[in-house]
Amino acid sequence: MAYLSSTFSKLVKRRFGKGPEACNVILKGNRFYVYMRNFITPAEEVLLKQDKLELAVNFRCSITNAVTEEYLLVVSKVLGIAFDSFYHDWNYDQNTGILLLEHSQSDYKENIESSLEGSLFSLIENVGSSYHKKPGSLKIVKFTQNICAIESKEVLLPLEKLVYEKGNFELLMHQAWEIKKGYWSNKGQFELLFSRLIEDMFLMWDYKNNRHYLIFIFNKLYTMK
DSSP states (O other): OHHHHHHHHHHHHHHHSOOOSEEEEEEETTEEEEEEESOOOHHHHHHHHTTOHHHHHHHHHHHHHHHHHHHHHHHHHHHTOOOOEEEEEEETTTTEEEEEEEOTTOOOOOOOOHHHHHHHHHHHHHHHTTTSOOOSEEEEEEESSSEEEEEEESOOOHHHHHHHHTTOHHHHHHHHHHHHHHHHHTHHHHHHHHTEEEEEEEEEEETTTTEEEEEEEEEEEEEOO
16 A cells, blocks of 8 residues: 555656655545645645635646546556546645545445434435535445545436536536535534544545545544543
């Protein structure tokens, strides 16, 4: 895993001129997660200071897509898993980002205590209902003391599907930001449920397959009492 972490950092540095200062990789159920800190480049800093977040995001997404196409082949070869899709999300305020590589046939599901799972799904539905369509189904695909990842399917309204089909990705990007802000504003409720402080949160959209991944990164030093 150390090799895959350093390889990703090197690829990013080669394309961006600067790699993340910290990069952690996790494999679970044919899904490979890369969590990174302090990724912002000098060019992005300039754009952010000029209040041009959209340009910074578009710049990063374009290059990250190229980097990941190359990295996906390396990870697939090393782990012997044919990863065939990827998603990423970035928190510029936190200076953190996450990348998810996925094998499309993966059906892995975490087995957790049923009452916790039920309470989590209910909270996601209650919070999310203010910002997007109620999911058709929910599944926990990763749950440890450090991270929880939930896959939500059938999350798009007909209008959102049309916007995607018409290629209006800027509108979808702005909507995704607003939805994630909504989840952030309810962070306290999730912390009480998990009995853990939440350090970071990501929302990665797969518009083609009508789903998204909601990911919580827990604080490693403190536990809620």
